[in-house]
Amino acid sequence: MNGSRACLNFPAGIGTFWEKRVITSDVERANDDPTGVHGFAKKRIWDLISFSPKRLTPADLERSLRTRSRVESRVIRRAVRELVAQGRIQYSYRLGCSFLEQSIQGVLRISEHLVLKPPQISYSPGPYEVVVALAPGSAFGLGDHASTRLALKGIEMAIRVNPGLQGRQGAHMLDIGTGSGVLMIAAVLLGLEGAIGIETDSSSRYEARENVKINSVEDRVEVTDKPVAAQTGPFALVAANLRFPTLKSLAVRMQSLTDLGGGVVVSGIREWELEDLVNSYHCASFSTIWRGCDQGWWGALFANRTGAK
CATH class of the missing domain: 1.10.10.10 (Winged helix-like DNA-binding domain superfamily/Winged helix DNA-binding domain)
Known part of the structure; x- marks a missing residue:
């Protein structure tokens, strides 16, 4: 494996x-x-x-x-x-x-180069740091949960191992279950041209759009309630911080949403679910690029080996 x-x-x-x-x-x-x-x-x-x-x-x-x-x-x-x-x-x-x-009330370091913070807190980033400002709210994805941190690390990893994505025309991400919008905002600030965030909850959509405005990426990010089935792609990157049954059911669909070499970041997995999920994505023509754990939760980055079908 x-x-x-x-x-x-x-x-x-x-x-x-x-x-x-x-x-x-x-x-x-x-x-x-x-x-x-x-x-x-x-x-x-x-x-x-x-x-x-x-x-x-x-x-x-x-x-x-x-x-x-x-x-x-x-x-x-x-x-x-x-x-x-x-x-x-x-x-x-x-x-x-x-x-x-x-503390999620202050500066929250996700990695060496990625930081989350509330809008009202001042922070002077280093030369290679990306800072995402998030307003407090009820939507999931403020960085206090390990699965959010793992998804962010997976996105950063996907862009780092494929630096050609940064600034490439047409390099977009699909965020399935965007919540606060943190994953898609981080992706565009890390260098992707644009992103679409799917969210079925109207309150979360409102909070995600507010966070998009706070980070001044309105012209690069779209928040929508249109389902995965309505998305055509192909996307350079797809992210889903969801639970195991949903992530497993999406494996084949992920293959059609990403082009050859396209990445899929998944998070929200427990250790006893990991092997089953990885096998499902391998059967859908993905290879594993990275796996990581944080406080009992797991995340993974897969790459499409065959292209969209």
């Missing part, structure tokens, strides 16, 4: 930092000087929480930083308090355990 079964790893550079690039003078400065909290410790905490494939308890976080970066407990705890106060991370509670996670 194509693709790796392992969970998402730290991006290039993060893992090597933890293991190999501990700078003793910086660690000592963070331990001895309170201002070091704002630099060294807070950045490491933010990176570790942002890129971890599983939820981290406060004890997990402190143990990792103490053993790998030699930051003292008092520095770690102060940094955590400040990050919580700033709205960048938050406590969550599940099954009697406390966890530290990125």
Whole structure:
């Protein structure tokens, strides 16, 4: 089977930092000087929480930083308090355990190059960062659920492995079940020419259109209630963050919606559903490019091997 079964790893550079690039003078400065909290410790905490494939308890976080970066407990705890106060991370509670996670009320880092944020929060992006602004609402897809983050990573992966899609005339994406519109907005900001988002819920369509306006992509994005059967394609990329039965039933239809080499990003899959879903897409002439997990959920990127039929 194509693709790796392992969970998402730290991006290039993060893992090597933890293991190999501990700078003793910086660690000592963070331990001895309170201002070091704002630099060294807070950045490491933010990176570790942002890129971890599983939820981290406060004890997990402190143990990792103490053993790998030699930051003292008092520095770690102060940094955590400040990050919580700033709205960048938050406590969550599940099954009697406390966890530290990125806050959806602040800047939410999806990957090295993709960031979500509320419209009212200022954020200065780096030279290669794409920022999607999302207004709070009831529509699914604000980044707080692992399946949304996986779908976004899959879209970024699809565009990265096929850089010819960026700015190519006619390179459009179809987003099935667009919710907040985050997937199609991210796709066009990452370089696709345009996108269509299908949504049957009228409230979600309204919120998606508002988010499209916030990100100034009205001329490149369409939100519609027309069903998948009414879409002709072919599309350079199709995304669907849905549940397993629907994703499986769409496999053959996905083959007709994408051209040769076209990508399909799926998310919302549990581990015990993954092999069945992958086999369904392989039988529909797709190959697996990428698979990743986040907090027990899985996503995948497939490529069309034969073209639309």
